[in-house]
Amino acid sequence: MIRAVDHVRQMAAYALADLGGEGTISLAQNESAFAASPKAVAAGQAVLAQMPLYPDPEWTELRAAIARVHGLAAKNILCGAGSMELIGCLIRAFAGPGDRVLGTDYGYAYAASATAQAQADYVKARERELTVSVDDILSSVVPETRIVFVCNPGNPTGTLIPNSEILRLREGLPADVLLVVDQAYGEFADAEHDPAGIFALVARGDTVVMRTLSKAYGLAGARAGWGCFPPQIAGEVRKLLNPNNVSIPSQAMAAAAMRDQAYMREVVAKTAAIRDRFAEGCRALGLEVPQSHTNFVLMRFASPEQVQAADAALRSEQLLMRGMGGYGLNDCLRATICSQQIMDRALTVLKGVLT
Template structure:
């Protein structure tokens, strides 16, 4: 029998969402409720004629589009097959056996899987009221800590801490500890939390900011993520990135999507309107719903049994939310915001259980 290396054999596979069957409407993946920009779709289709060629490994037009919109240096932008690729490469480049990667109670679970791949220990700092606690992160840092990951806004909580807290965290961390700020949902909070303040932290040489096209831009299927890096870290990451990681069509679609900021902002606004109305209606049913700054809401039930009954009622109507047992939140379901008629169906199913 051919056996894997011991630490891979001992790993659990990364837990993907249950998507049900073909009749199921999934509210489990945090995909966009609305289509991508028409300009992005047209650009992706137009690029299909170039498929005999390998994609450009430097993503020149995509980097230029990102840099123009955010006022960044394109040379410090790296793109990945989703932000997952960038996270995995960061951990492979800067952590190994005996090192610690520090996240938080409800941080992105893939960071734990990527840490296990390099035999680094993944440690969680406590969150307070489902919100990242800077003091608890700083208290959890040890001499073995190499990387700190913070999701802001958080997933699966949807909660948000101010930029001043992120800045205080960076000031409090040792200079040899990398801070990675995962902003997969930042487009939902950019209007109130100046993104330039967070990108500026990369000038220190010890901080990375990650973003994605999978949420607000509606390009989850294209698998495009990006990050802003100090030059020294970017050069090390380049050694590990697949040199042809983003297809020609995906690069073209993402470039056009980034340049169509009015479409993205309209999607964010429409999503937030549906989200806030659904959250208010769920609170009226007695559910605890943290204020969300994302395209989903976390629903906390009075008991694990109530959450299970709600899940069963939703499934009976071919609706599927994400169970949160893997995060230690078995009394919760996470609901991706879909278009209003679907959220109304969810509310009807929840009413049948809770009333």
């Protein structure tokens, strides 16, 4: 019998969203409610004749576009097939057997999967009121801690801590602990929380900041993510990245989307307006909905049984939200923001269940 190595056999597969049957509308994967920039689509189409070639391994055009928008040095930017690739390679590069990766109660679940691949231990610091607590993270650090992984804004909670708290966290961590700040939803918070101070932490040599084009830029299908890395950290991570990892069309689309900041900001504003209207409607029904700084909302019901009833009613109308049992939130559903019409339909279903 052919057997996988022990630590792989003991791992659980990363849990993907249930997408339902044919005709189901998914509100489960935090995809954009709006199409990508027309300029991005046109850029992807324009390079299709180049498909016999390998992609640019240096992501030259994409790095330049990111650097220009965020005022960063292009040489400090690494690009991946989604930020997931970068997260996985980073953890494998800097954690191993006997080491700890410290996340939070409701942090991005893929960090735990990547830690298991590295045969390290994933530990969670407590969140308070569904929000990251810097004090609880700092009190959870032990000599074995190698990486602290923080999502801000958080997924699946949508909550946010101010940049000053991220800076306080970095100051409080030992110098030999790598801080990873996952800002997959950062564009939804940038208007009120200037990210420049967080990116500036990279110059210390002990902090990495991750972003993606899957959310605000509407390019989840392109699989294009990026991070800002200290040079010595980037050098180690590049050893584990797949060469030519981001396809030619994906690089072209991502670069064009990055250059079209006006379109992205318009998408963020429209998404936020639909999100806030839906959240208020849910609160009017008695649901607990924390303030979201993302393209989704988390809804807390009175009981797990009420969640099951709501889920069944939504499915009967071919609407599918994400159950949060995997995060220990059996009394919650998470709803990706879709068009206003779809969110109104979902709210009508929830009203029927709750009243």
